[in-house]
Amino acid sequence: MSHSEELLYSFPPPSDPMAIEWDGGQVGASNVITRTKSRTLVNDKTIDRVPGLRGELLDDAIEHILTRVGKEPVLFHDVVIHGVRVRAYTNSAHLIDFWRDNWYSIEEWERITGLSAPPRHRVTVFALTGVERQQEAAYYSRSTNTIVFFNTAYYGQLKSWVLGAVGRVLAEEFGIHSVHGASLQKGKHGILYIAPTGTGKSTSSYGLMSYPDTRFHSDDWVYLRYVYAARNGELVAPAVIERDGHVLARGFQCHGWLEEPQDLGAMVRGLTLEGGEISLPVTGLDISRPRQAYAYTSEKVFYLRTNLVENFPESLFEMAHSKLENVPQVHPRLLEKSAETLREIVAAAHAMEEPPARAFFSAMSDEEIATLAARMFAFDNSRAMLDIERILPPDRVFVNPMEPLRVSDVFLLKRNFADPVVLERLSLSKFIERLLIGMTPDGKREIAYNAYRAVDDAAERGFVNGLESQSANTGKSLYDLFERSRDMPDTLYEEFELFRVLYGSTTCFDLNTVIQRDPTVRDKKEAVARTMSIIVAAAEGRAQLDCYDLENYGQLRRIPG
Structure with a gap:
């Protein structure tokens, strides 16, 4: 922490200097301070490549559990995340508390969705503190769908890695796309934001809730099913295409196969929108009709940033009564610097x-x-840990994790003050390139704006960097080079095959949240309001031009709705 930051806020120290989590004082229903407040310095998602490493890590985890029997509680709890059963073992009171609040238990899943929970867990999590032989670290085994955390109690990293592991199962086996984004319904339109932190994703989500005929869907993570119309009227998300017991395509591969079917005698096994299983001949699908994208929420109670109160002051009361993590004490200098914002709140x-x-x-x-x-x-x-139903009426929130939202419009959010373009309808090539580069406001890069993905980040980033170098040297577009590549990491191909399908199922825009640069805008509140009106106009099909900038975006806002 820099000297200037120390003058603005500080965290209460632990009574035990070796503590990994401790009470942060009187604010909220509780406020746990964790020693690590972001990702661990050691985080390895490629442990399967090192012979014996996974076994060593699991041995240490299990030995710690067995040696602590009777000395401290080690709890396990099963949850269901979009139909995938996940089991967590932990001795952290904070982690198990947030884990239970965040996800649907087996009983809750079955009661709310009406679906049976899977009989066995597919992802296993060990999150253990006080393991003396291990450093503070996080590990993931793709081959066994196992996550091992040592000596960290920060819930954000645990949640993100679990979502990534579940996402691998869903994409490979069912063709379900896990997206780091937020979504809501406006009238007949389903809006999906895909964005890095700091570009206004939460502001845009909660901001639109001031409009009539809106329902809140997801705050941070969305599951997408890409469906086809069957001739019998059903909507089918294909999971497996097979002929006489031989699998022709599975999971994400099904979409490309159906675009050029090689065997009209094959059968399709898939899922209905409500989660039921269905089987029908390939000829039973009307593949001449466009695919559709449907979104599903993942969290029971949202784990979100408390800075939401800056742009959504109405959330302050519920924040003050929610379970909190790493909320600091503030110093007078911060109150002085933020006086205008605080007056509004x-x-x-x-x-x-x-x-x-x-x-x-x-x-x-x-x-x-x-x-x-x-x-x-x-x-x-x-x-x-915020229950959105305590802020919005139940009829304005998707409360069933298996209630689908038809997604019609996708907005890739960015905040680039050097770029005067505010709204642009994206071509497929621009859409893919934006997500490949994944530039964040602080200059970092996150492929697909998603650091949660359970992949070899270094290998994927190295591949994309290589494409960028080729593009600079040859003058060919990044998209063309990507499409022609035959040596990309499998995980990258899978991810962008699903993004290609998303593009073909929706209308995609680039939204630059820089309206405050307009000299006619009085303050941040007005900038947000104008941005919301642009989103609504675009989603309702009122964008007559492919591109609007700071000079002409007012035309879009004036087009009658």
Whole structure:
């Protein structure tokens, strides 16, 4: 932490200098401070390549569990994440608490969806603290779908790696696409945002909820099923194509196979929108009709950044009553620097009409409300376990994880102040190139804007870097080189085959959240409001041009809806 940051906020120290998690003081329903507040320095998703390493790690994990029997609780808990059963073993009170809140238990899954939970778990997680023979580290075995965390209690990394491991199972076996994004419904339109942190994904999601006829779907992670119309009226997401017991295509491979079917006598086994299984001949699909994309949520209670209060002040009351992670104490300098933002949040707090919120804030001074709000956005990685149904009415939230949302429009968000373009309808090549490069606002790169993926990140990034060098040397486009490549990592081919299908199933836009550069915009609040109107206009098909910039985006906002 830099000297300037130390003047803005600080974390209460642990009573035991060796502690990995500890109480962070009176804020929220609870506030756990974790020693590691981001990814561990050691994080290896390629342990299968080192002979014996996976066995050594599992031996240490199991030995630790056995030697601690009777000395500390080691708990296990099964959950269901989009039909995949996952089991976690942990001795961390914080991790098991957030784990149970975040996901659907077996009983909850069956009660809410009406579907039977899988009989066995497909992903296994060991998250153990106090393992003396191991450093603070995270490991993943793709061959056994096993995750091993040692000596870290930061929930964010655990959640992301679990989602990545589940995503591998879903893509390879069922053709289901796991996307780091947010989604919601506006009228008949399903909107999906794909974006890196810091580009306005949460702001755009919650901001649109001020519009009528909207329903909130997902905050951070979306499962997409790409479906075909059957001649009997069913919608089918293909999982396996086979002939006489011989598999012709499985999972993500099915879409390319169906575009040029080689065997009209083959059978398709797949899933219905509601999760049921279906089997029919290939000729039973009407492949002349366009594919459709349907989104499903993953989380029961959202694990999200508490800095949501900056752009969605209405969330402050529920944040103040939620379980928190790594919310710091703030110093007077932060209150001074953020005075304008805090005044708006305090005003919004006083304007809340719900009796519990009104009573809560009425008992606080403006300074106390401002301090509470500042604690929520002081540290960028402070988190909350937030039940969205406590902010929005139940009829405006997708509460069943198997209720599908038809996705009609995809927005790749970015924040590049050097680029005057605000909205652009993307070609397939631009869409793929944006996701391949994955440039974030802080200059880092995340392929598909998704650091959660259970892949060899270095191998994939090295391949993309090589394509960029070839593009610079030959003048050929990155997309053309990518399409012609025959040596790309399998995981990259899988990911972008699914993105290709997504593009063909929706209308895709590039949205640059830089409206505050417009000199006619008074403040950030107005910039957000104008951005929301652009999103709605584009989703409703009112974008008559392929590109709008800071000079002419007002035309889009004035087009009658």
